[in-house]
Amino acid sequence: LLGAQLLLHAAMLQIRTLLVDPGVVEPENLGNQLFPADAVGEPKAQVRAAQMAALNPSCPVRALPERIEDVGLGQLADSDLLLTGLDSRASRLRVADIAQQLGVDWIDAAVDGSGERQLGVVTWFRPKEADLACYGCRYDGDALAEIAREQRTAPCASWRNRELPDSPPTLTASPFGGIVSGWQMSFAIRGLLGEGDALAGHQLQIAGGAPPRMRSVRLARNPTCRFSHASPPAASPSPDGDTVGDLVCAAERELGAPLDGVRFPGRSLVLGLVCPACGGRQERVKRCEAVSDAELRCPHCGSAECLPLELGDGLDAARLQTLASHTWRSLGIPDQDLVVASSAGREIRYLLRPAIEGGGAPS
Ligand SMILES: [Zn+2]
Numbered sequence: 001l002l003g004a005q006l007l008l009h010a011a012m013l014q015i016r017t018l019l020v021d022p023g024v025v026e027p028e029n030l031g032n033q034l035f036p037a038d039a040v041g042e043p044k045a046q047v048r049a050a051q052m053a054a055l056n057p058s059c060p061v062r063a064l065p066e067r068i069e070d071v072g073l074g075q076l077a078d079s080d081l082l083l084t085g086l087d088s089r090a091s092r093l094r095v096a097d098i099a100q101q102l103g104v105d106w107i108d109a110a111v112d113g114s115g116e117r118q119l120g121v122v123t124w125f126r127p128k129e130a131d132l133a134c135y136g137c138r139y140d141g142d143a144l145a146e147i148a149r150e151q152r153t154a155p156c157a158s159w160r161n162r163e164l165p166d167s168p169p170t171l172t173a174s175p176f177g178g179i180v181s182g183w184q185m186s187f188a189i190r191g192l193l194g195e196g197d198a199l200a201g202h203q204l205q206i207a208g209g210a211p212p213r214m215r216s217v218r219l220a221r222n223p224t225c226r227f228s229h230a231s232p233p234a235a236s237p238s239p240d241g242d243t244v245g246d247l248v249c250a251a252e253r254e255l256g257a258p259l260d261g262v263r264f265p266g267r268s269l270v271l272g273l274v275c276p277a278c279g280g281r282q283e284r285v286k287r288c289e290a291v292s293d294a295e296l297r298c299p300h301c302g303s304a305e306c307l308p309l310e311l312g313d314g315l316d317a318a319r320l321q322t323l324a325s326h327t328w329r330s331l332g333i334p335d336q337d338l339v340v341a342s343s344a345g346r347e348i349r350y351l352l353r354p355a356i357e358g359g360g361a362p363s
């Protein structure tokens with residue numbers, strides 16, 4: 001709903017755009033999302049890119065038909081601004097982390113999708129200013145646990161987060177979506193021109209009742225926020241080679257000491273599997289969302305779904321050694337993702353190299 005008009009404005013304004021959307025055009029999207037009727041069944045990202053190219057062929061656009069959770073940080077690393085219209089709090093938490101890691105402003109737009117009232121907000125986050133509110137400032141531990149549960153498949157809770165429940169289609173009519181995304185793009189233009197100082201940390205609230213109302217509020221910074229407001233140091237491109245061992249060698253050379261481990265901020269890795277039926281174990285290490293059904297099958301008794309022995313966001317020194325010959329890709333790590341290597345309290349941050357097309361097939 002919000003992306004439709006936002007992206008058409010971006011095309012007309014010649015704004016270099018990377019658009020990320022995992023969705024497919026559904027018949028019910030035709031009523032309010034500005035998709036052509038013959039696009040039903042096609043990936044939304046590609047249809048939007050084609051619409052933008054039709055409006056302005058010289059506007060640079062790249063489409064990624066993926067979930068934002070599956071996009072490597074480096075793919076977004078040269079962004080001047082993140083603009084989102086998302087349908088879950090978990091996705092917003094992921095984008096909040098991306099914005100924090102990259103130190104880039106993020107303008108999020110949202111509407112009440114129930115169709116019962118016209119409410120919209122446009123919120124400007126600026127991670128580089130630690131005193132401003134971050135997206136996570138509003139949530140305490142209980143709320144964060146609830147968000148984590150929302151991500152699980154109903155009714156059978158899976159630790160994999162693979163089959164996300166489809167969010168219901170937004171029932172908001174397209175004119176109101178256009179108003180909200182119009183403000184979002186107006187803010188974006190200010191941001192790109194470096195004129196956003198008075199808006200960062202604020203939320204524009206739009207209510208389309210009779211009469212319509214609009215106000216801007218400054219969001220409160222939570223002094224006990226559970227998320228870091230510190231700006232991390234910049235990441236450098238990873239050294240040559242695409243295996244775990246290549247990166248370990250280079251990081252140890254740079255840090256001058258053996259690594260204690262590496263971690264992938266914001267990621268969840270399965271560290272070994274155990275079969276609930278026979279108790280048999282597998283040494284599998286992989287990003288949770290990337291584990292396939294075949295990999296979950298127990299090799300000992302054939303039971304369908306093994307469980308993780310342990311989940312974590314990184315690999316310790318012993319695992320790095322065991323996995324030295326593996327490619328990052330075979331561990332399900334997204335292309336160009338952020339990896340932080342540490343040794344005796346010192347850290348080095350790398351963005352993994354783009355995989356060469358056709359090479360490094362996932363195992
Ligand atoms: Zn915060």
Ligand SMILES: [Zn+2]
Pocket residue numbers: 275276277278279280298299300301302303
């Ligand atoms: Zn088994």
